[in-house]
């Protein structure tokens with residue numbers, strides 16, 4: 445495993461007690477700072493930086509240099525990734541969501557009209573993405589990826605079983621389609637040149653599936669599969685413990701990242717939603 449440099453918090457603690465701290469600079473300073481640090485795309489640049497600015501707290505680490513705190517930072521980097529991800533949901537997807545509904549999959553799952561053929565396309569493309577992710581983690585082109593081998597969250601074999609079940613029911617399993625192929629290619633490329641961005645996708649893919657993904661699985665099964673529970677939505681062992689183990693590892697890996705690298709990882713969240721949204725939308729095709 446790559447050497448990790450833990451961040452020491454002791455010194456900020458003692459300094460927090462200092463009474464004569466400099467007052468925080470005016471909001472305009474923050475807006476430009478955050479905008480510079482979070483160059484999100486046009487669609488989000490209006491929403492996300494404001495959202496982040498609103499939540500940034502200035503903590504007095506030294507009298508000379510006020511230090512901005514990122515939302516979730518005190519709890520660890522996973523909490524920062526979660527914060528950005530939750531804002532990218534729509535209100536109808538999750539309570540914490542803030543994004544406007546633009547795509548069909550952003551509407552309430554309760555009102556979806558899924559088709560078995562569309563769902564099969566979704567499962568096939570999801571399998572390609574998980575095959576790719578799990579292959580990358582296994583190969584570990586960056587040593588830190590090896591931390592994420594055998595987490596118990598792997599989905600490739602589960603999906604293989606589900607597709608076999610559909611086949612036995614008489615369905616023809618389609619070839620992967622463009623959204624899955626495109627995402628898999630992107631992940632392969634990223635994994636070899638940009639570990640921070642790759643880890644963002646890793647987090648979002650597995651954690652999205654354990655949250656919204658499970659909800660989707662249940663609703664879709666009620667509507668079109670006579671409530672058949674797929675293996676895709678079953679984990680060996682206690683899911684919340686498996687997730688916690690991965691959160692701990694992600695936090696540990698991110699401890700060796702600079703603030704710029706962390707921001708770069710957070711900025712990738714939007715792409716993760718875009719690629720995953722394109723695959724989710726197949727359910728409604």
Ligand code: HEM
Nearest residue numbers: 526529537538549553648649651652655656716717720721
């Ligand atoms: C129809 C689509 C979606 C629905 C209905 C949905 C719904 C949800 C819900 C209900 C939660 C749990 C919120 C809570 O903790 O109270 C959640 C969490 C989350 N979602 Fe989604 N989501 C969707 C799509 C996505 C997509 C496309 C991504 C990113 C690729 C994503 C990433 C996440 C992440 C990272 C979490 C945090 C999980 C955790 O805290 O462990 N979601 N989602």
